[in-house]
Structures are given as structure tokens and as C-alpha cells.
Amino acid sequence: MTRITSPSLALDAEALYAELLRGVRPLVAAQPDTRLAGVTRGGAWLAARLQRDLGLPGASGVISSSMHRDDFAQRGLAASAQTQLPFDVNHAHVLLLDDVLYTGRTLRAVLNELFDYGRPASVRLAVLVDRGGRELPVSADVAAARLSLPASQSLELEQGDDGRLSFVVEQRA
Numbered sequence: 795m796t797r798i799t800s801p802s803l804a805l806d807a808e809a810l811y812a813e814l815l816r817g818v819r820p821l822v823a824a825q826p827d828t829r830l831a832g833v834t835r836g837g838a839w840l841a842a843r844l845q846r847d848l849g850l851p852g853a854s855g856v857i858s859s860s861m862h863r864d865d866f867a868q869r870g871l872a873a874s875a876q877t878q879l880p881f882d883v884n885h886a887h888v889l890l891l892d893d894v895l896y897t898g899r900t901l902r903a904v905l906n907e908l909f910d911y912g913r914p915a916s917v918r919l920a921v922l923v924d925r926g927g928r929e930l931p932v933s934a935d936v937a938a939a940r941l942s943l944p945a946s947q948s949l950e951l952e953q954g955d956d957g958r959l960s961f962v963v964e965q966r967a
């Protein structure tokens with residue numbers, strides 16, 4: 795596995811975060827009672843930071859795909875995989891955050907998880923990177939970047955102790 799940290803400007807995670815904030819701001823302005831929920835792990839970092847930067851009251855939610863994944867048998871339950879939604883999902887306008895959108899399978903599972911908690915009024919999706927390669931009919935309302943990466947590469951968001959975000963590209967052997 796080869797690791798390349800932020801190989802190009804296009805994958806500068808801090809610059810992409812600023813673009814995500816710009817993209818999400820008008821959505822939240824149009825629907826001020828929007829509730830943010832981030833997909834573990836990277837999406838949860840984004841949701842928490844957006845909650846602060848958008849000046850939204852309270853805490854953002856965390857949502858896990860673990861319980862509904864179609865590859866649950868291989869992956870099992872991650873230790874960090876706990877959904878915590880500090881709002882009533884019924885009638886809520888929910889904005890889901892994720893770091894990378896690829897096949898769409900995680901989002902399919904996340905939607906099942908969300909609906910276990912109630913019937914939202916609407917659900918939208920914002921991501922840092924849409925890397926193409928969709929296998930399900932899932933699309934992002936906001937994507938800070940849309941890239942096409944070969945299947946041999948995996949894009950991982952990392953968060954430093956200072957909160958700074960960076961992307962690492964892993965090249966599978």
C-alpha cells in the first residue's frame with residue numbers, strides 16, 4: 795500500500811472544506827432548521843465543524859452505516875460505529891455529511907439507519923469528494939470536488955490533533 799498525502803491542490807482537504815462550507819451555506823439559509831448528521835468517521839468531523847462555522851445551535855448528529863451494510867458479514871461492527879442523533883428525526887430536514895462518495899452503498903445503509911429513528915421531512919447529502927464509481931442511484935446535492943479516481947486508489951480523510959483535515963491516497967498493490 796503506497797500512501798501519498800494530499801497529492802495535488804484538488805485534494806487539499808482544507809481548501810475543499812472551505813468549498814463545502816460555501817456550498818452548504820445557501821442550503822441552510824433556505825432551511826434554517828436544517829439538522830446536520832455526519833457519517834462516521836469523516837462525515838462526523840465535517841458535520842461538527844460545519845455546525846460551528848454555520849453558527850447552528852446545539853450539536854450535530856453522528857450516523858453509522860454499520861447496522862445496515864450489505865457487507866456486514868465481512869466488516870462487522872466498528873467500535874466507533876454508534877449513531878447519536880441529538881434531535882427528533884420525525885419531520886426534520888436532515889443534511890447528511892460524508893467525506894467521500896463512491897459506490898453509494900454506505901449512503902444506502904445510512905438512509906436505512908436514519909429511517910430507523912423516524913420519518914424525516916427531507917434528506918440531502920453534502921460531501922467533500924464525489925469520486926465517481928457509483929453502483930447505486932445516489933447523488934450528492936453538494937460536492938466540494940468531483941473527481942474520477944481509478945478503482946485501485948482509495949481516498950482516506952484524516953484529522954490531526956489540531957483539527958486540520960488532510961487526504962491520503964492509498965494505492966492498492
Ligand SMILES: O=P(O)(O)OC[C@H]1O[C@H](OP(=O)(O)OP(=O)(O)O)[C@H](O)[C@@H]1O
Binds near residue numbers: 892900
Ligand atoms: O460510497 P461508498 O463506496 O460506500 O464509500 C464511501 C464511504 O467509504 C468511507 O467510509 P469507510 O467505509 O471507509 O469507513 P470509515 O470512514 O469509518 O473509514 C467514506 O467515509 C464513506 O462513508
Ligand SMILES: O=c1cc[nH]c(=O)[nH]1
Binds near residue numbers: 951
Ligand atoms: O476512495 C474511497 C472509497 C470509498 N471510501 C473512501 O473513504 N474512500
